[in-house]
Amino acid sequence: MSIKVDMSLDCKGLACPMPIVKTKKAIEGLAPGHTIGSTSFIVDDSYLLSGDILFVDSIGRPDLAGKAEDWVSDLRNTLYTFYKELSQDLIVLPAHYSKISEMDERGIVSASLQDLFKENVGLNIADEVEFRKTVTENLPPQPNAYEEIRQTNMGKIHPSVEEEREMEIGPNRCAVHESL
Template sequence: MTTTATYQPMTAKEVTRYVLDKQPLFILDVRNEGDYNDWRIEGETIESINVPYFELLEGVEGIMDRIPAEGKVLVVCAKEGSSMFVAEQLAETGRAEVFYLQGGMKAWSEYLEPVKVADLKDGGELYQFVRIGKGCLSYMVISNGEAATIDTLRMTDVFEQFAAEKGATIKHTIDTHLHADHISGGRQLAEKLGATYWLPPKDAGEVTFEYAALNDAEEITVGDTQIKIQAIYSPGHTIGSTSFVVDDRYLLSGDILFVESIGRPDLAGLAEDWVGDLRNTLYNRYKELSEELVVLPAHFGKITELGEGGKVSARLGDLYQNNPGLNIHDEAEFRRAVTENLPQHPNSYQQIRQTNMGKIAPTSDEQREMEIGPNRCAIHDK
C-alpha cells in the first residue's frame, strides 16, 4: 500500500508560541546562507540548520542524518514555495510531523503578538505588541472606551482590530521619533480613523503632511479617567526623540534605551552632532526620573530580552546597574562606543526614513521588502 506524504502549514503565530513557551522545534532553513546568517528564527529551545534550497533540488537524502528522528521539523524559506517543496520531500521519506512556515519569513517579519503589560489606575490597560520576527515593539493605552497607540507599525489592521475587541476607539497615534528601521503606521491609522497623529516637531522638519506637534511636557489624556501620557524630550537617537511616562509608572523610552543596550545616534548621518544629546538624555535626563519606573522600549535586539509571556521590560534602576550602555562613565569612551564599530545599518533605512517623511510612497510589496531583516537600532546589536 502506498502512503501519501503529509506535511502541514505552521503559522507565524504558532511558531511564536514555540519560542515564548520554550517548546522544542527544529528548523530547516532553506534560504541562502547570507540571508540565514543575517536574520533567522531564534529561541532558547529552537534548533536550526541552514541548507540552501538549490542543494536540495535532487532530494533530501543527503541531509537526513542532520535532522532529528523525532519531534517537529519546520521548513522555512523567504516566501513559502521552496519550503513546501522541501517539506514534501521530507514527508516522503516517512518522516512524521513535517511543517512549512506559512507565508515564509515575510510572514514571520510581520506577525505581532499582543502582550498585556499591566492594568492601569481607574480601569485602564497597557499592552505591548511584540513584532517577534523583527524586534519592534508598539504599545496601546486603553481607558474608558478610548485608546492611543505608540510607535504604531504599518500592519495597522492589527491595532484597529485589537482596539475594537476591547471596545475602544483609537483617538491618538503617536511616534516617539522619526523611525529609520520600519515604516510607521501611525499617520495611516490616524487618517483612517479620524484620530490625531503626534510627532516630535524637531524630527518633522522635512515631512510633507500635517501632524500634531509633540512637545516636551505635552500631556495626552486617554479616556475620561485621566490616564495621562506625559511627553519627555529625550534626544540622541534622533534630534526629536521623545519618551513617555504613562500612569506615573511606565517609561516608554522609544529607541533611546533598551533592556540590554542603548540607541545609536547615526541613522540620520549626524552621529557626531547627536552623541552629546544621547549622553545627556541617558546620564542626566533619565537620571532625574524615578528608578521605580518600568522601562518599555520600542525595540529589542536579542531573544533573551523577552521575559514572561514575551514582554520586554525592565526597572529603570536595574538598567542603571546592569545595562552596559549606562555604565560608560568616561565621556570620550562613550563617544567612541556609540560612533565607532557600530552594527550595519537597518535594511533600506534611508528609503524608510523618506517614506516616514511622506516623500515617497512605496507599494505594500515594496514596503514589506524594505523592512525584511532585523532592526539594528541599538549600538550592541551585532
C-alpha cells in the same frame, strides 16, 4: 517638550493620518540622541516608552542621519541626565529588542529603569570621552531599508502595508550592539 491637555499638534509632513491632532491627556516628551527629534513618553507615571534611545541590552545609535559626532552628546545627555532624573521605578518599554532572551515568559520586553542603570553596559560608561568613543566605534551597519523608512516617517513616500512589513524585517539595527 511638554504636550498639554487639549493642545493642537501640527503633524503635517509626518506619517500621520490626520494633519492636526488634539490631545486628550498631557504627556511629556523627552530624549534627543537617536535622532534630533527622538521622543520618549512617560505613561501613567509607570512606564517609559523609550523608543530607539534605550533598549534592554543596549542604547540607541546616534548616526543614522550621518550625525554620530554631533548627536552622541545628545544621546549621553538623554541617558545620563534626563533618564537619571526620572523615577527609577519606571518600567522601560523599548521600541525594539535584539535577542529572544530579552523577552520575559509572557513575551514582553521590559525592565525597570533602575535595573537598566545597574545592568546595561551603555548606561555605565562614566567618562564622557570614553562614552563617545565606545558609541561611535561600535555602530552596526545601517538598516537595510533605512532610507525608505526615513522617507515614510516624513510622509514623503506611502508604501503599502506589505511594503512596510518588508522594510521592518531584519535585525534591530537601531542600537549600539554587542561589543559594548
